Amino acid sequence: MHRQMRYFIAVVETNSFFEAGEVCHISQSAISQQIRALEDELKVQLLERHGRRFTVTAAGQYFYEQAKRQTAALDSLVREVRRIGSGEYQRLRVGVLNGFSSRIIQKTVQDFTFAHPYVRLSLTTGTHEELFHPVNSGSLDMVINDQWRALSDTYVNEELLEQPLCALMRGDDPLARQSSVTTEALQDRLCILVTSAEQRDNEASHWRDIMGVRSSFLFTENVDEARMNAAAGVGFYPCDGDMPEDIGTALVPLMRGGSPMIRRMFAFWPESSDNSLQREFTDLLRKNIK
Secondary structure: OHHHHHHHHHHHHHOOHHHHHHHHOOOHHHHHHHHHHHHHHHOOOOEEEEOOEEEEOHHHHHHHHHHHHHHHHHHHHHHHHHHHHOOOOEEEEEEEEOOOOHHHHHHHHHHHHHHOOOEEEEEEEEOHHHHHHHHHHOOOOEEEEEOOOOOOOOEEEEEEEEEEEEEEEEOOOHHHHOOOEEOOOOOOOEEEEEOOHHHHHHHHHHHHHHOOOOOOEEEEOOHHHHHHHHHOOOEEEEEEOOOOOOOOEEEEEEEEOOEEOEEEEEEEEEHHHOOHHHHHHHHHHHHHHO
């Protein structure tokens, strides 16, 4: 039936038995016979003939939509089987913004590697700018990042969530006992950022000009260092609510201008490299976010 499904898809998309036959490299009469045989097997009319013309029935439209999905899945399966058989592995290289939920990423990685044991998955973390250049140059296949720039038509921009931000701070800080804390209230405390030395100015500009943080900044090399500084009372670390609280620390929702401070998280990748692995990883992310 799979071959007949492809014939039917071609007929619907070309709106012509003759053109569908050329696409499928068989004669017009042969493809017409195959569609008739398909209808007989399904015991339902897919096309309503009007002389040399036809319209697609409701059942035919539903069959067409499902057949598209089934043949695409089969094509993907065949490609993967052939890669495995030839010893060729697929790969997916994912960049993740520093501080994004480790719980969500870990569960997504587990689900993805279970579904694709022959795909080589690698992850790296970084700042906004550190992730942008590798995905733009092709050394990363996709990134999980917030909206740091205007969305571009040259990229696939899959929104994942609007993520409320919290301040990770020392637990005995008076502000840690409040239900929320404003950026204004924190302006006399250091804001701890995770970034490389080369990207410090870019990160500081983002948090000051876009996010509205008026504090001075302390730069650390990794998330663990940022968390230790927050626990020591050196400053506060802006992060999402999934950040584990260490002994002696507290997560307090961040507010700005009377509203929760949020960042819009996206999965980004170049339109020119769009493939099913990127989309499946994104679908799993959405599932685990819920």
